[in-house]
Amino acid sequence: MAKRLTLFILIGMVAGIALGAALHAGYPADSKTLANVADLLKLLPEVFLRLIKMIIAPLILGTLVTGIAAMGDSSALGRIGGRALGWFVCASLTSIGLGLVLVNLFQPGHGLHFVAAAPVTALATGDFTFRHFVLEIVPTSVIDAMAQNNVLQILVFALVAGVALSALGETGAPLVRGAEALVAMMLTMTGYVMQAAPLAVFGALASVIATRGLGIIVTYGAFVAEFYAGLALFWLLLFSVASVFLGRRAWLLARYVREPLLLAYSTASSESALPRLFEALDRFGVPRRISGFVLPLGYSFNLDGSMMYTSFATMFIAQAYNIPLSAGQQLAMLLTLMITSKGIAGVPRASLVVIAATLTQFGLPVEGIALLLGVDTFLDMGRTATNVIGNAVATAVITHWEGMLQPPMDPDAPVAMPPHDTPEHGRKGLHL
DSSP: OGGGHHHHHHHHHHHHHHHHHHHHHHSOTTOHHHHHHHHHHTHHHHHHHHHHHHHHHHHHHHHHHHHHHTOOOOHHHHHHHHHHHHHHHHHHHHHHHHHHHHHHHHOTTTTOOOOOSSOOOHHHHSOOOHHHHHHHHSOSOHHHHHHTTOHHHHHHHHHHHHHHHHHHGGGGHHHHHHHHHHHHHHHHHHHHHHTTHHHHHHHHHHHHHHHHOTTHHHHHHHHHHHHHHHHHHHHHHHHHHHHHHHTTHHHHHHHHTHHHHHHHHHHTOHHHHHHHHHHHHHHHTOOHHHHHHHHHHHHHHOOHHHHHHHHHHHHHHHHHTTOOOOHHHHHHHHHHHHHHGGGOTTOTTHHHHHHHHHHHHTTOOGGGGHHHHTTHHHHHHHHHHHHHHHHHHHHHHHHHHTTOOOOOOOTTSOOOOOOSSOOTTOOOOOOO
16 A cells, blocks of 8 residues: 555545535535534544644654754865755745745635634734744743644754754764654654545545535635646746856756656655656766765755645645734744754655644644645645756756856766766865
8 A cells, every 4th residue: 555555545535525425415515414424524534633743743853853963064065065055945935935925816725614623822813923933932841842743842952952962972872863763763653644644535525525515626626726836937936046057058957857857746756756866967967976965955955846835735724714814924834834844854745744733833723634635646746846856956056056067968868977076177075
């Protein structure tokens, strides 16, 4: 099932739509039997969402602590890593910000009029202030922060703990190994939880369509179309910025990475495209000692497509439950999504974990994720392809900054030995 999860999700989606349509046609809208059956079906996504929330806190804590503690201190690593992280932060902020602008423009969730199972907290509807935000992110107890799934407080503690463990060196090594073991355990648990996704999709769609009818499918179709329009706009913006550094060669990059791009889109997995992406960038003229460092870093910190999706999806849920968010609250959400996403790289269906964490942080109804489960597979394909193209562009631009971009080869040429030590008047360093 792990190898065919997407197929099972599609089967669950079709079965849920069919059952929901049959129930909606067979019972009147005010039928108690229909309400009871829909409530029973809703139990499946509710259990799935509780399992997702169970994973969030230890996963983010472990991944951030190990990532920060493992950072090196060479000058080349710092220089190239600093440039890469600067590009990643700008690209992520642009992606999230563009998503927020478009979702406020399109308003895909308005008109659904869902009701939250529990009242939203004061943070979601009260006036947002800078003082409140600063006090909210500083933990008084990491145990309390983890118990409440307070993601920002967990991030602050993980940042300080990671820096301290890095300074301790060998003394802190046992704790670093413990954090690595915690991450491995949580990733394994995440894999287990994701096996329940088809059942959650089935229950969510069957319950919603049974009570609201097939008309809601139109809303889903509009949401998917608007999200893909946002991705297309981001691609155009990304290549336009890259052309400032690379000239016309920036647009040529799309031809070189077409194979890993299609592989990522069809499998909805960035990891499946990584080996081919290395080969494509070799042909484009990127030395492997640059791509071998920047690409893995980008796979952890430069998830442009996922960033746009998290802002799109979070605001879609707020709109569906008719919860208005001020500009200040949306700005705080942007920063929260920006930071939270850096702690769950490599997690299957990572965007769902980020969205669940952000909804919890802002007091929005977490059960709203059930609205996304049915179409998440289609959205995952687009955002994964965007993640891959974003990292390819970032690697090419950073190589140009270092003065190490080589003349391009034929994009269809056999794979040669990747250039490691051809500085092309660039700086030395990063002999991987």
